[in-house]
Amino acid sequence: MITCSRVTAFLVIAVLVLLAAGCTGGKTISPPQEPLDPRVETLYGKAYVLWGREDRCSDPERAIALLNSALDIAPEHAPSLVRRGLAYAQLGYFEDAFNDITRAITLSPTAENYAWRAAVLLREGNEKAAQSDLDFAFRLDNNCRQAWNTQGLLHLAQGDDEKACKAFRNASNAGDATWLIRARKENICR
Numbered sequence: 571m572i573t574c575s576r577v578t579a580f581l582v583i584a585v586l587v588l589l590a591a592g593c594t595g596g597k598t599i600s601p602p603q604e605p606l607d608p609r610v611e612t613l614y615g616k617a618y619v620l621w622g623r624e625d626r627c628s629d630p631e632r633a634i635a636l637l638n639s640a641l642d643i644a645p646e647h648a649p650s651l652v653r654r655g656l657a658y659a660q661l662g663y664f665e666d667a668f669n670d671i672t673r674a675i676t677l678s679p680t681a682e683n684y685a686w687r688a689a690v691l692l693r694e695g696n697e698k699a700a701q702s703d704l705d706f707a708f709r710l711d712n713n714c715r716q717a718w719n720t721q722g723l724l725h726l727a728q729g730d731d732e733k734a735c736k737a738f739r740n741a742s743n744a745g746d747a748t749w750l751i752r753a754r755k756e757n758i759c760r
Contacts, residue, residue, distance in 0.1 A: 659693060691703060
């Protein structure tokens with residue numbers, strides 16, 4: 571039997587890792603539309619690698635400094651805004667995280683960017699707004715693994731393990747089994 575505290579602990583860890591993650595299969599979050607200044611590519615790349623294999627930024631302050639420099643050069647570089655937002659979220663600066671990702675959505679309204687903002691909203695406890703962003707993400711791309719993983723975490727927060735596992739399986743089918751594997755290890759999903 572799974573205790574409430576065990577599910578809560580899993581959910582807290584999952585949301586923190588999801589917020590800090592670069593769970594995009596090694597791709598940039600939102601590809602730039604025009605040629606990018608090589609300095610921005612270098613700064614973004616240096617920040618990106620700080621997420622490593624553990625799905626958490628090893629040095630969010632450093633990532634923010636690098637991304638600030640990239641954004642000084644290219645203020646409308648949506649991937650830098652999202653990544654900086656994720657670093658802010660990892661540090662607990664949710665308003666800054668929300669603002670950065672909202673700006674990225676304005677520049678690049680992708681399903682993945684809406685899913686990232688939903689993750690920030692979920693971490694803040696705003697489940698209704700998180701679901702609204704997820705609904706929009708699914709309208710844009712019903713196969714967005716980031717949206718499915720965040721949907722699973724939202725269902726866990728609401729105490730619906732069955733729906734959470736279904737969402738994690740959908741994310742796995744879309745190419746990211748990270749949360750399904752973790753939920754199975756915690757005996758939340760089969």
